[in-house]
Amino acid sequence: MEITASTQNDITVLALQGRLDGLASPQLEQRLDALVAAGTRKVVLDCAALNYVSSAGLRVFLGGAKKLKSAGGRAAFAALTPPVHEVFELSGFLEVLAVHPSAAAAAASLA
Amino acid sequence: MIPSLQLTFVEEIALLALDDASGKRLPMPTLGFSYALAGAALCDLSHLGRIDTDPAALTVLSTAPTGDPILDEVLKVLAADRTPEPVGSWLGILAQRSAWLEAAADDRLVERGILRREESKVLWVFGVRRYPTVDNHERIEVRTRLRALILGDDLPDPRDATLLSLLCACQLAAVIFRGPESNARADRLASLAKLDLVGREVSRAIDALGKALLGASPMRL
Known part of the structure; x- marks a missing residue:
């Protein structure tokens, strides 16, 4: 999985590409932990190029959103591809996480 | 006594399934408890990065020992079959070993100083084992x-x-969190459980076995 980071004002956008599975999820977890530790409080996870998420990946998404919220911040998820959307729906993530149709909409929700 | 650090999910489920006062298992479908223990072992291995799952299959990522003899035994079973199988299939296989999982988890909780073991006889013949609580801190905190x-x-x-997902799957959540406040939050609990x-696969596997079968399954009393 590739992670590309960009910053818009106080919002960090992490664009995820490829597969978020048990092998790749530690990489994202470390990235999110580092952002929270560095004081970032608004993060968009852009999933437009993410074509797979496993239970380990879901756990990192939930853990990351929880850590941000506990630190007074927020996470917003954007542009879920059909396979990722299906897993979000199955696992109830659509009900507890903020999911938006595009990275721009997700960023606007955090502004 | 081994240190009471973070309990595994197998230990948590075994502990939360005990009645504080009597030291006996709470009433719940036997089959549900077996599947919850099996699911708990898979969840432990998943959180430890040894396996990964998706709705289609369970994959072994690493066979490196976890240091926990119970989980390492389960990992060996999973690693012995490299054919990707759905989580539900593995739950069925591991649930057949649930008596061993339950006994091993109870023993561990005794070793941790959380429970003590009491053996007695009913009608001078039938052996009955209870696990009264020694240290209730963990259960209360969770x-x-x-x-x-x-x-x-x-x-x-x-x-x-x-943990909530596993407790819901074997219907323990309804026993542990009963009361008007929790009942009013049934939708919230259902949402969290997914x-x-x-955990979701544990629920699905139990459902797939059929309500008729569950109805005929003896209750733990």
Whole structure:
């Protein structure tokens, strides 16, 4: 999985590409932990190029959103591809996480 | 006595399934408890990075020992078959070993100084084993935390989501968190229970076995 980071004002956008599975999820977890530790409080996870998420990946998404919220911040998820959307729906993530149709909409929700 | 650090999910389920006062298992479908223990072992291995799952299959990522003899035994079983199987299939296989999982978890809780073992005879013949609580700190702390999660609107951390999911799957949540406040939050509990894919598969596997079969399954009393 590739992670590309960009910053818009106080919002960090992490664009995820490829597969978020048990092998790749530690990489994202470390990235999110580092952002929270560095004081970032608004993060968009852009999933437009993410074509797979496993239970380990879901756990990192939930853990990351929880850590941000506990630190007074927020996470917003954007542009879920059909396979990722299906897993979000199955696992109830659509009900507890903020999911938006595009990275721009997700960023606007955090502004 | 081994140190009482973080309990595994197998230990948590075994502990929360005991009645504080009597030291006996709470009433629940036997089959559900077997599957919950099997699911708990898979959740432990998943959180430890040894396996990964998706709705289609369970994959072994690493056979490196976890240091926990119970989990390492389960990992060996999973690693022996490299054919990708759905989580539900593995639950069925591991549930057949649930008596061993239950006994091993109870023994561990005794070793940790959380429970003590009491053996007695009923009618001078039938052996009965109970596990009265020695240290109730862990059980109270977990129940309090999970109850707050159900009654509030906070996001769960992944461990709590997994534990709630397993407790719901074997219908223990309804016993542990009974009361008007929790009943009013049934939708919230159902939503939280879906957040762990393995826990969700435990529920699905139990459902797939059929309500008729569950109805005929003896209750633990």
